[in-house]
Amino acid sequence: MTHQRSIEDLRAEVDQINRDLLKLLSKRGEVVAQIGHAKTQEGRPNHYDPAREDKQLKEIESLNEGPFTSAAVKAIFKEIFKASLDLEESNDKKQLLVSRKVKSEDTVLDIDGVRIGGDAPPIIVAGPCSIESEEQMEQTAAYLAAKGVKILRGGAYKPRTSPYGFQGMGVDGLILGSRVAKEHGMLFVTEVMDTRDVEIVAEHADILQVGARNMHNFALLREVGRARRPVLLKRGLSATIEEWLYAAEYILSEGNSEVILCERGIRTYEKWTRNTLDLSAVALAKQETHLPVIVDVTHAAGRRDLLIPLAKAALAVGADGIHVEVHPSPATALSDNEQQLDFAGYDKFSDALSTLLRQPVGV
Numbered sequence: 001m002t003h004q005r006s007i008e009d010l011r012a013e014v015d016q017i018n019r020d021l022l023k024l025l026s027k028r029g030e031v032v033a034q035i036g037h038a039k040t041q042e043g044r045p046n047h048y049d050p051a052r053e054d055k056q057l058k059e060i061e062s063l064n065e066g067p068f069t070s071a072a073v074k075a076i077f078k079e080i081f082k083a084s085l086d087l088e089e090s091n092d093k094k095q096l097l098v099s100r101k102v103k104s105e106d107t108v109l110d111i112d113g114v115r116i117g118g119d120a121p122p123i124i125v126a127g128p129c130s131i132e133s134e135e136q137m138e139q140t141a142a143y144l145a146a147k148g149v150k151i152l153r154g155g156a157y158k159p160r161t162s163p164y165g166f167q168g169m170g171v172d173g174l175i176l177g178s179r180v181a182k183e184h185g186m187l188f189v190t191e192v193m194d195t196r197d198v199e200i201v202a203e204h205a206d207i208l209q210v211g212a213r214n215m216h217n218f219a220l221l222r223e224v225g226r227a228r229r230p231v232l233l234k235r236g237l238s239a240t241i242e243e244w245l246y247a248a249e250y251i252l253s254e255g256n257s258e259v260i261l262c263e264r265g266i267r268t269y270e271k272w273t274r275n276t277l278d279l280s281a282v283a284l285a286k287q288e289t290h291l292p293v294i295v296d297v298t299h300a301a302g303r304r305d306l307l308i309p310l311a312k313a314a315l316a317v318g319a320d321g322i323h324v325e326v327h328p329s330p331a332t333a334l335s336d337n338e339q340q341l342d343f344a345g346y347d348k349f350s351d352a353l354s355t356l357l358r359q360p361v362g363v
């Protein structure tokens with residue numbers, strides 16, 4: 001006669017199996033975390049590997065002898081893969097140098113007394129799209145300095161869509177921009193596009209800009225990471241927030257922790273604006289990283305009539321500053337003449353933002 005086991009007895013066995021399963025699951029989790037770490041070290045930001053998951057499911061199916069159906073067993077294992085992937089990715093994120101999990105307090109840059117990020121009042125980075133002439137830079141710097149702007153921008157190397165467009169003044173532009181900024185007590189930020197130019201740009205600029213089109217240029221990111229200059233890193237045209245933060249990670253991983261993130265709008269199907277300003281990216285970057293985040297309203301909108309509301313919105317979601325293009329005569333500018341502000345336009349812009357900027361506007 002077969003001995004009928006009691007429910008209590010059977011449940012005790014189930015409890016023990018649960019404990020064993022949990023131990024095995026935990027052990028599996030630890031191994032998976034190691035795989036995740038190895039992937040990160042190999043520079044594979046994408047941890048998901050459907051082919052590998054599929055291979056395991058096939059093997060599990062072939063080994064399955066019941067009583068569960070293969071569909072049921074596979075569903076359970078798919079859940080395990082999903083949890084494993086989450087674990088891999090969250091462990092990996094935890095180790096990112098840009099992450100608040102590694103450094104909880106805000107990074108505050110202090111560049112020759114100009115503070116950016118954390119509790120510092122929002123900063124304005126302003127100036128023409130391209131450096132074109134001595135007169136243009138002189139007028140712009142004098143005007144902006146009088147308005148209390150501390151950071152002068154201007155491109156000497158221009159990433160133009162057409163190879164026949166104005167390509168910038170190069171080294172002459174660097175020398176001009178840095179001299180004029182210094183004369184007016186401002187910092188000078190300019191874009192560097194080529195690893196070969198990082199040294200010369202760092203010699204003249206106080207802040208190196210990596211532009212949207214170069215956000216995925218990993219060699220350039222590493223090179224500016226080795227330069228002893230703060231870096232303003234724009235988000236790529238079609239970059240996800242994760243890709244943008246990994247780009248910043250490249251710079252930090254080379255030992256340069258002075259990075260300012262700059263959201264500048266992303267490409268969407270919308271045609272009434274040049275790009276679509278992604279405000280959730282600003283809020284998320286502030287939440288997930290300790291780096292200062294600023295917003296380039298000029299490129300985000302691509303049209304002057306939206307600059308004030310977009311700048312207000314950016315500051316409302318926690319941006320540490322605004323980047324805006326200002327030119328003495330936008331109509332005759334050699335690049336971006338649709339979207340730069342003239343001085344009268346900037347007067348209105350800064351007046352509209354004065355309370356949000358928490359600093360005196362103009363003199």
Ligand SMILES: C=C(O[C@@H]1C=C(C(=O)O)C=C[C@H]1O)C(=O)O
Nearest residue numbers: 032035048049052053081084085
């Ligand atoms: C652990 C890995 O990463 C992920 C998780 C898997 C798993 O839990 O088995 C399988 C493939 C990947 O989606 C791996 O690639 O082996």
